[in-house]
Amino acid sequence: MADPVVVAEGLHKSFGGVRALRGLDLSVPRGTVCGVLGPNGAGKTTAVRILATLADPDAGLARVAGYDVVREADEVRARIGLAGQYAAVDEKLTGRGNLRMFGRLSHLSRRAAHRRADELLERFGLRDAADRRVAGYSGGMRRRLDLVTSLILRPEVLFLDEPTTGLDPRGRGEIWDAVRELVADGTTVLLTTQYLEEADRLADDIAVVDRGKVIATGTPDGLKAAIGDRLDVVLEDPAALRPAAAVLHALAGNAPAATGAGRLSVALPAGGPRLAGVVRELDRAGVAAADVSLRRPTLDEVFLRLTGREEPVR
Amino acid sequence: MTAPTARACHRLRWTVADGLTLVGRELGRVRREPGELVAALVFPAVMVVLFGYVFGSAIGVPGGGDYREFLMPGLFSMVTFAAVTGVMVRVAADASRGVMDRFRSLPMSRAAVPFGHAGADLLTGLPALGIMAGAGLLAGWQPHRGALPAAGAFLLIVVLRYALSWVGVYVGLVVRNDQAADQLVPLFLPLTMLSNAFVPTGGMPAWLRFLADWNPVSALTAATRELFGNPGVPSGEVAWPLAHPVAAVLLWSAALPAVFVPLSVRTYRRRGR
Numbered sequence: 001m002a003d004p005v006v007v008a009e010g011l012h013k014s015f016g017g018v019r020a021l022r023g024l025d026l027s028v029p030r031g032t033v034c035g036v037l038g039p040n041g042a043g044k045t046t047a048v049r050i051l052a053t054l055a056d057p058d059a060g061l062a063r064v065a066g067y068d069v070v071r072e073a074d075e076v077r078a079r080i081g082l083a084g085q086y087a088a089v090d091e092k093l094t095g096r097g098n099l100r101m102f103g104r105l106s107h108l109s110r111r112a113a114h115r116r117a118d119e120l121l122e123r124f125g126l127r128d129a130a131d132r133r134v135a136g137y138s139g140g141m142r143r144r145l146d147l148v149t150s151l152i153l154r155p156e157v158l159f160l161d162e163p164t165t166g167l168d169p170r171g172r173g174e175i176w177d178a179v180r181e182l183v184a185d186g187t188t189v190l191l192t193t194q195y196l197e198e199a200d201r202l203a204d205d206i207a208v209v210d211r212g213k214v215i216a217t218g219t220p221d222g223l224k225a226a227i228g229d230r231l232d233v234v235l236e237d238p239a240a241l242r243p244a245a246a247v248l249h250a251l252a253g254n255a256p257a258a259t260g261a262g263r264l265s266v267a268l269p270a271g272g273p274r275l276a277g278v279v280r281e282l283d284r285a286g287v288a289a290a291d292v293s294l295r296r297p298t299l300d301e302v303f304l305r306l307t308g309r310e311e312p313v314r
Numbered sequence: 315m316t317a318p319t320a321r322a323c324h325r326l327r328w329t330v331a332d333g334l335t336l337v338g339r340e341l342g343r344v345r346r347e348p349g350e351l352v353a354a355l356v357f358p359a360v361m362v363v364l365f366g367y368v369f370g371s372a373i374g375v376p377g378g379g380d381y382r383e384f385l386m387p388g389l390f391s392m393v394t395f396a397a398v399t400g401v402m403v404r405v406a407a408d409a410s411r412g413v414m415d416r417f418r419s420l421p422m423s424r425a426a427v428p429f430g431h432a433g434a435d436l437l438t439g440l441p442a443l444g445i446m447a448g449a450g451l452l453a454g455w456q457p458h459r460g461a462l463p464a465a466g467a468f469l470l471i472v473v474l475r476y477a478l479s480w481v482g483v484y485v486g487l488v489v490r491n492d493q494a495a496d497q498l499v500p501l502f503l504p505l506t507m508l509s510n511a512f513v514p515t516g517g518m519p520a521w522l523r524f525l526a527d528w529n530p531v532s533a534l535t536a537a538t539r540e541l542f543g544n545p546g547v548p549s550g551e552v553a554w555p556l557a558h559p560v561a562a563v564l565l566w567s568a569a570l571p572a573v574f575v576p577l578s579v580r581t582y583r584r585r586g587r
Contacts, residue, residue, distance in 0.1 A: 052419050077421040088412035092343040101342070104335040105422045107328065133346050149416065 005030040005157055005188045006051060011060035013046050013212075020046040022212035023060070028157075028190055028205070033183055035203030036192040037303065043212040044192035045085070048161045051190070052082045065156045081150030085162040088146055089134055095145050096121060096130040099152065106153050113152075120148045124178055140171025147178055158182060160191040164198060176202060196300050210307045223302050228268045230301060231278060234291040238262030244287045251281055257304075267297065267305055329423040336430025340437050354438050358393055358446035365389060365512065366453050376514050379545025386446075386455040387467075387538035387546075388511030391531045393442055394475045395506050398482040399499045401435050405486025406495035418582075428487070428578045432479040439475055443468070458543030467541035470563050474534055477567040480574035487581045510556070511535045514546060527553035533562035 006028035013021040020043045028034040038044050049055040051062055053073040061068070067075040082088075089098045096117055103113030121130045124144055134142060143163060150158060160179070164172040179202055183189060193199050199206050200220045208216040208223070216223060231252065235244055238261045248256040248266045251273045256266035273281075275294055282289050297305070344351045365388075370381035408414045408427075417427050447468075457464035489495045508522070509515070509531035515523050526532055537559035539546050548556055555562035 054415055054418055074421050077419060080419065082416065082419045084412050084415065088416040090339065090343070090413055091411070092346055093339065094342075094346065097339075097342045097346075101335060101339050102416065102420070104338075105332055105417065105420050105426075107331075107421070 003030045004028055005066075006034070006062075006064050006190055008047065008051065008062045009060055011047065011050060011062060012058045013043075013050065013055065014058055020212055021050075021057070021060075024209070024212060025214055026190075026207055028188060030188050031183075031186050032204040033179070033189040033191060033202050035199030035206045036190065036209055037194070037196065037199045037206055038192070038209035039194055039307070042209045044194075044209055045161055046212075047209070048082070048159050048190070048192055052080055052159050053077055054082075078153070079156045081153070081155035081158040083143075083147045083150045083158070083160050083163055085165050089142070089149055091135040092133065094131050094133055095126055095137070095141075098134060098145065098149060102149050103152050108152070116152055120151060123181075124148045125174075138171070139167055140174050143167060143171065144174055144178060147175065151182070155187065157188045157190065160189060162192055162194065164193070164195065172198075196298065196303055208303060208306050216306050224297050227297060227302055227305050228270050228272065230295050230297040231266050231268050231275075232259070232291070232293050232295065233264045233266075233278075233282070233289055235262040235264070236288040236290045240287045243285055244282060244289075247281050247285045247287065248278075251278060265301070267301070268294075325423060329425050329429065332422045332426030333429040333433055336426060337433045337437065339430070340434035344438070351438070354442055355445050358389070358442050359449040361389055361392070362386075362446060362449040362453050369512065373513065375545050376516065377545065377549070380454065382450070382453050383455050383544045384539075384546040385512065386450040386453075387535045387542060387544055388509075389446060389450070390443065390471055390538055391509070391511050391535045392506050393439070393446055394471050394534060395478060395502070395531055397435050397439055397475045397479045398485070399502050400438070401431055401479045401482030402486040402489070403492065403495045403499065404434075405431050405483050406489045407492040409487060409490040410492045414582075424583045425579050428480075428483045428575075428582055431483050431486075432476060435479040435482070436472070436476065440472070443471065455544070457541075459541065463541040463543070467538040470534065470537055470541070470560065470567075473567045474530070474563055477570040478530075480571050480578060484574045484578040484581065487578055505529070506531050509535060510546070510548075514548065515556075516548065524553070527556055530555075530563070530566045532556060533559050533566060535559075537563045 004027040006026060008024055008026040011021045011024040024043065024047055026034070026036070026047070036044050036047065046055065050057050051064055051069060053069050053076050056070055063069065064076045065079040069076050090101070093101065099117035099120060100113050103116050104110065108116060121127045126141065126145060126148065129137060129141060134145060137145065147160070147163065164175050167175065176198070179189060179191070191202060203220065205217060206220055206223060207214045218226060231248070233244060233248065235241065241258065241262065241264065244264055245256050248264060252266045252268050254267050256264045259265045275292060279289065279292055282292070365385055366382040370385060373381050375381055375384045414427070457467070485498070486495060489498065509526050509529045511531055515526040515532065518526055533555040536547065536556045540559060
C-alpha cells in the first residue's frame with residue numbers, strides 16, 4: 001500500500017473500566033476515503049478523537065500526515081480537519097462570522113480569513129445563509145457549515161465522525177456531495193459511520209470495527225465477495241420456517257437468518273451449493289418455496305455476518 | 315534572540331492574538347443578540363431600584379447614613395461576582411457543544427481559550443458596571459473622597475472581577491455541561507448575600523459572621539465603601555479582611571488567578587476524554 005497518510009497501530013483506550021479500543025489498527029493511503037464502519041459504542045469516535053489529537057491513547061502508536069499524534073500534536077493539528085457528529089460551530093454567530101473566527105484562530109491574516117470564508121461559503125452553497133445566525137440553520141446546513149469550517153486550512157486529512165447521523169435524506173445527500181468534491185481535490189478522508197450505505201457510496205476502503213478492534217478490511221465489493229453470495233428463500237407456508245432453516249443450514253454450513261415472515265436468508269460459502277441443488281433439497285424435505293434467489297450480500301449483511309450479530313432461526 | 319526565546323515569544327504572541335480573537339467573538343455574539351446585552355445592562359439599574367428603594371425603605375444603617383449610599387458598594391460587589399456564573403455558563407456551553415473540541419483540534423495556543431473567556435467577560439462586565447454607577451448617581455449615591463480614590467475603587471472592582479472570572483472558567487471546564495452549569499448558578503447567590511453587601515455583619519450569629527467577614531464579597535464591599543467614602547465602614551474590633559479591605563481585595567485578586575489559571579489551563583489541555 002503506497003504512502004499511508006493515517007496509520008494507527010495497536011491503539012488501546014479505556015474510560016474508567018470501559019475498554020473503548022482494544023488494539024485498533026488502521027492504515028489509510030493518501031487521497032482515498034476510508035470508511036470506518038461499526039455500531040454505536042464500537043470505538044469509532046474514540047479512534048477519531050485520538051487521531052485528531054483530542055485524546056491520548058493508553059497504548060499504541062498513531063501517525064497522521066507523518067507526525068506522531070501525541071508527541072507532535074501541533075504539526076498534526078496544522079494538517080487535519082475535524083467535523084463531528086454535533087456541529088462544532090458557534091450558534092450565536094453567523095455562518096460567515098464562524099468561518100472568519102476559525103480562520104483567525106487557524107492563524108490566517110484577517111484578510112486571508114475573510115477571503116477564505118467567502119470562498120468556502122460560495123463553493124458549498126452557503127452564501128445565502130452566510131449572514132444569518134447559525135441558530136436558525138437547518139440541521140443539514142449546520143452540519144455543512146461544520147464540515148466547511150474544518151476545510152479552512154485545506155487539510156491533508158479530514159476526519160468526519162458520523163457526519164450524517166441524525167440528518168434527513170436531503171441533508172445526508174448534501175454532505176455526501178460535499179465529501180465527493182473534497183475527494184476530487186485529493187483530500188484524504190477518514191469517515192466513521194454506522195450507515196452501511198454511506199460507507200458503500202463514499203469509501204474506497206472499509207474497516208469494520210467492533211468492540212474496539214478492526215475485524216475486517218477491504219473494498220466494499222471485496223468485503224461482500226469475501227463472505228460469499230446470499231441465498232434468499234421465500235416460503236409458501238410461513239410455518240415451515242424451521243424445517244426450511246434446517247435444510248439451508250445443512251447446505252450452506254451457516255445458520256440462516258429470518259428476514260421476515262416466511263423469509264430466510266443465508267450466506268453461502270464460496271463454491272457452495274447451486275440454486276438447483278437448493279431447490280431440490282427443499283423439495284425433498286417437503287418445503288414449498290415461493291421464491292429462491294441468489295444475490296450479492298448487502299453491506300448490512302456483511303456487517304452482521306462479521307460481527308456475529310446475525311439473528312439465527314431458533 | 316536565542317531559538318527557545320524566539321519560540322516562547324512566538325507562542326506568547328499567538329496566545330494573545332488568539333485570546334483577542336475570542337474576545338472579538340463575544341463582540342460578534344453581542345451584536346447578533348442585542349436583546350441579551352440590553353437585559354444585561356438593564357439588570358444593574360433594576361437592582362439599584364429594587365434594593366435601594368424596596369429594602370432601603372426598611373433597613374437602617376448603623377452609625378447613620380443613607381441606605382442607598384451604603385448599598386451601592388454592595389451592589390457593585392454583587393455584579394462583580396456575577397462574573398463567576400456568567401463565565402462558567404459560557405465555558406460550559408462551549409465545552410458541551412463541541413466548539414471546544416474544534417478549538418482543541420486547531421493549531422492554536424492551549425491557553426488562549428481560557429484567557430479569551432476571562433477577557434470576554436470584561437466586555438459585558440464593564441458597561442454593566444458603568445450603568446450601575448449611573449443608576450446609583452441618579453438614586454443619590456456619590457463618591458465623597460474625590461476622583462482618585464473613586465478611580466481606585468473601580469480599579470479594584472475590575473481587577474477582582476477578572477480574577478473571579480477565572481473561577482468561572484475552571485468550574486465551567488470541569489462541569490462541561492451547560493444545563494448543569496445553569497443549575498449551579500443559584501448556588502452562587504447565597505455566596506453574595508452572605509456578606510456585608512446589603513446588611514452589616516455585626517448582627518449575624520458568630521459562626522455566620524465569621525463566614526461573612528471572610529467572604530471576598532465583604533472585602534470588596536468594605537474596600538469600595540472606604541474609597542468612595544460611603545457609610546458602613548465598621549468600627550471597633552473587626553476581622554482582618556474588613557480592617558484592611560484594600561489589601562484583602564488585592565490578595566484575593568492575586569490568589570484566585572494563582573490557583574485557577576494553572577488549574578484551568580491544565581484542565582483545558584488535558585486530553586483523553
